[in-house]
Amino acid sequence: xxxxxxxxxxxxxxxxxxxxxxxxxxxxxxxxxxxxxxxxxxxxxxxxxxxxxxxxxxxxxxxxxxxxxxxxxxxxxxxxxxxxxxxxxxxxxxxxxxxxxxxxxxxxxxxxxxxxxxxxxxxxxxxxxxxxxxxxxxxxxxxxxxxxxxxxxxxxxxxxxxxxxxxxxxxxxxxxxxxxxxxxxxxxxxxxxxxxxxxxxxxxxxxxxxxxxxxxxxxxxxxxxxxxxxxxxxxxxxxxxxxxxxxxxxxxxxxxxxxxxxxxxxxxxxxxxxxxxxxxxxxxxxxxxxxxxxxxxxxxxxxxxxxxxxxxxxxxxxxxxxxxxxxxxxxxxxxxxxxxxxxxxxxxxxxxxxxxxxxxxxxxxxxxxxxxxxxxxxxxxxxxxxxxxxxxxxxxxxxxxxxxxxxxxxxxxxxxxxxxxxxxxxxxxxxxxxxxxxxxxxxxxxxxxxxxxxxxxxxxxxxxxxxxxxxxxxxxxxxxxxxxxxxxxxxxxxxxxxxxxxxxxxxxxxxxxxxxxxxxxxxxxxxxxxxxxxxxxxxxxxxxxxxxxxxxxxxxxxxxxxxxxxxxxxxxxxxxxxxxxxxxxxxxxxxxxxxxxxxxxxxxxxxxxxxxxxxxxxxxxxxxxxxxxxxxxxxxxxxxxxxxxxxxxxxxxxxxxxxxxxxxxxxxxxxxxxxxxxxxxxxxxxxxxxxxxxxxxxxxxxxxxxxxxxxxxxxxxxxxxxxxxxxxxxxxxxxxxxxxxxxxxxxxxxxxxxxxxxxxxxxxxxxxxxxxxxxxxxxxxxxxxxxxxxxxxxxxxxxxxxxxxxxx
RNA sequence: GCCGGAGUGGCGGAAUGGUAGACGCGCACGACUCAAAAUCGUGUAUCGAAAGGUGUGGAGGUUCGAGUCCUCUCUCCGGCACCA
Numbered sequence: 001x002x003x004x005x006x007x008x009x010x011x012x013x014x015x016x017x018x019x020x021x022x023x024x025x026x027x028x029x030x031x032x033x034x035x036x037x038x039x040x041x042x043x044x045x046x047x048x049x050x051x052x053x054x055x056x057x058x059x060x061x062x063x064x065x066x067x068x069x070x071x072x073x074x075x076x077x078x079x080x081x082x083x084x085x086x087x088x089x090x091x092x093x094x095x096x097x098x099x100x101x102x103x104x105x106x107x108x109x110x111x112x113x114x115x116x117x118x119x120x121x122x123x124x125x126x127x128x129x130x131x132x133x134x135x136x137x138x139x140x141x142x143x144x145x146x147x148x149x150x151x152x153x154x155x156x157x158x159x160x161x162x163x164x165x166x167x168x169x170x171x172x173x174x175x176x177x178x179x180x181x182x183x184x185x186x187x188x189x190x191x192x193x194x195x196x197x198x199x200x201x202x203x204x205x206x207x208x209x210x211x212x213x214x215x216x217x218x219x220x221x222x223x224x225x226x227x228x229x230x231x232x233x234x235x236x237x238x239x240x241x242x243x244x245x246x247x248x249x250x251x252x253x254x255x256x257x258x259x260x261x262x263x264x265x266x267x268x269x270x271x272x273x274x275x276x277x278x279x280x281x282x283x284x285x286x287x288x289x290x291x292x293x294x295x296x297x298x299x300x301x302x303x304x305x306x307x308x309x310x311x312x313x314x315x316x317x318x319x320x321x322x323x324x325x326x327x328x329x330x331x332x333x334x335x336x337x338x339x340x341x342x343x344x345x346x347x348x349x350x351x352x353x354x355x356x357x358x359x360x361x362x363x364x365x366x367x368x369x370x371x372x373x374x375x376x377x378x379x380x381x382x383x384x385x386x387x388x389x390x391x392x393x394x395x396x397x398x399x400x401x402x403x404x405x406x407x408x409x410x411x412x413x414x415x416x417x418x419x420x421x422x423x424x425x426x427x428x429x430x431x432x433x434x435x436x437x438x439x440x441x442x443x444x445x446x447x448x449x450x451x452x453x454x455x456x457x458x459x460x461x462x463x464x465x466x467x468x469x470x471x472x473x474x475x476x477x478x479x480x481x482x483x484x485x486x487x488x489x490x491x492x493x494x495x496x497x498x499x500x501x502x503x504x505x506x507x508x509x510x511x512x513x514x515x516x517x518x519x520x521x522x523x524x525x526x527x528x529x530x531x532x533x534x535x536x537x538x539x540x541x542x543x544x545x546x547x548x549x550x551x552x553x554x555x556x557x558x559x560x561x562x563x564x565x566x567x568x569x570x571x572x573x574x575x576x577x578x579x580x581x582x583x584x585x586x587x588x589x590x591x592x593x594x595x596x597x598x599x600x601x602x603x604x605x606x607x608x609x610x611x612x613x614x615x616x617x618x619x620x621x622x623x624x625x626x627x628x629x630x631x632x633x634x635x636x637x638x639x640x641x642x643x644x645x646x647x648x649x650x651x652x653x654x655x656x657x658x659x660x661x662x663x664x665x666x667x668x669x670x671x672x673x674x675x676x677x678x679x680x681x682x683x684x685x686x687x688x689x690x691x692x693x694x695x696x697x698x699x700x701x702x703x704x705x706x707x708x709x710x711x712x713x714x715x716x717x718x719x720x721x722x723x724x725x726x727x728x729x730x731x732x733x734x735x736x737x738x739x740x741x742x743x744x745x746x747x748x749x750x751x752x753x754x755x756x757x758x759x760x761x762x763x764x765x766x767x768x769x770x771x772x773x774x775x776x777x778x779x780x781x782x783x784x785x786x787x788x789x790x791x792x793x794x795x796x797x798x799x800x801x802x803x804x805x806x807x808x
Numbered sequence: 809g810c811c812g813g814a815g816u817g818g819c820g821g822a823a824u825g826g827u828a829g830a831c832g833c834g835c836a837c838g839a840c841u842c843a844a845a846a847u848c849g850u851g852u853a854u855c856g857a858a859a860g861g862u863g864u865g866g867a868g869g870u871u872c873g874a875g876u877c878c879u880c881u882c883u884c885c886g887g888c889a890c891c892a
Binding site: 213214217218220221222224226228244245246247248259302304328329330331332334335336339340341342343347348349350352414415416546547549550583620621622623625626627628629631633634635636637638640641643679680682683684685686687690750752754756757758759762794795796797799802803805806807 | 809810811812813814819820821822826827830831832833834847871872873874885886887888890891892
């Protein structure tokens, strides 16, 4: 029998905390604030995953410590509940997604409560609740008003067999996930959000955050800011021209040809003009290029292809020489200007292409201090200009600006980011709050009309023409109303007939601002009371998965910056600090998956060992930010710790003589929690317990401090023991223990003797022993006599309190 | 190809340039037990009988002293990928 009954204890305290509102946040408190955030879960049918537990426990430990340190903490939870699985389930079974979602949420809520997270359950938000998505729609309309949302024809993934639009995640290896038919690209008018307008700020403002460095780097790579030049090239004997983007204007004299993306508008124009002699060949190439899906086009190691535009040439603005123009799909229409100046001598891609098509290769940069230019080598770095007329001898870096100016180019910044496709042809999402009149002209729905709620439908399948299932619901799509003077739509039975937008928003919408709603979750007149938003934002610390670094994190930073620009938030960055937990892999280090059957269900662990054990185990399993493998056998080690802790109460005495070990433990555990070094925090706690067990008795105050240190990790057992020791209020509302500096220092220290750096003995001496005395003590050690003997040391290294190294 | 991260016992992993392997798992032996489990105790990098060597992916280097710093290199994991 275990001495400690975790089931009884955990059930009791879970209920008790709920009744007492132990973790409720007072947003009006005058205490300093701490807003700890974790990524709210998608309530999938699979239930809570041990990965959730890892992330949430990490933040819970930090929040609990902050709470004990006197902060008013906001640690909320909610549900990111729109999304494909519920919709696909509805297609299969006809059960409304709201029903499945509600059931799943209930399961998740129970599981999370059983884990003992100190969430304020009164602040739950649910992205599918009309009272929530009312404000998602409101933000959308604000974006619309500010010209940041627009409609554009965009290629979408289309399954020709299922006849429906596929989300990117439904396209696996270029095929429809469900039926396996090859996905095609089709053009469709799509709602877009102009995130690219914020690209530079999204990059630059990372400087003001304390995100983990790897998160910043990954975001920066994704945003892909680069500084370069836009330079115009004239087409010989015409008035036409095109603009190229280059980061290497210093190599302009080495530009021996140009390339336009196959989709480039100028190509269409030239074809229409009849100026291109090999029209058929060019048209064929364009048709093929467009049909290829993204993946083919950018496949690794793929040989470059292209077609020369016969009959026209461009003029290199630097030296006025004629250069050929190609179209080639290695130039992307979506980046830069969709056209490049090719410098085969100094760009690997251009070099490969030029070799294949026999274009001139002209070196214009030489490596600094490298005299021999006889044997040409592809050389891409900065250097000194050659063959560049009056610019010869200049350094690459300076020449970039000077050459750009000389040819009337512009210095510009570009980003790899593309605007955000903000529409799905799906049912289970926030309706986009716009209407169209009979002419197809678009009007925003008035703010006062929000939310535009999802109607009940019969069928969830996307329609044959790729429209959302909402388009079936004619009595919803068709709506009567009037326009106000500002052009906003108001429903009105006596008004004219309008047609609602049937696209819905992507799942990223609700999660782009959810953390703000927690502050004032039931506010019906605004997305949050301004004073409270100003007080509680930005989020102090946000922990989540690395997989959200490039999408969710970027999207929510974008929305937040916009909301800052319209005066709703106090800062332009939503999260002061962002950290990431590593994945939990299955036994043996492979990814947990249903198909392998190695998924660990947290419920099973909670039942068998208790939530305290689960939480501590996940914190102990390895460094928080690294991937770790679950090990069934190791869980028992934590459970033993829990049992031994429970038994330790029998050793408590009234002694006033605080033990040194507790002070060391307080210091180390406190530091480790702050840096998320949870694994070493727990090993420190284990060491402390081992030390306590060696003692005849443990002073009550030491034991109490020990419980407080464990409380963030194991909230149940510590609460139970606290009560058994006579605690009246919750341990989780107690203050964090402090250590006594003087108790950290041991009176005796062990000096190590090294001879030539090798360990040859050790001696324990009083801390205040002088250098001379230490040296003489060391010289009487066997190791000294044996390895040094009568030899005269060349050098004696003395490190106070640590070691003596004798060099002979 | 580019950008990150990581290579340490049988395993997960510890180590401000100063005793490598803390802590935990596992294993071995012992105690308790009729017995087993649980629990408790002791031990546990490796070669060697011992003395003594050798050891943090590999090769060099700096240093009195390197898992830690520097140079080169190999392997694994994650992200991006024709971004001009």
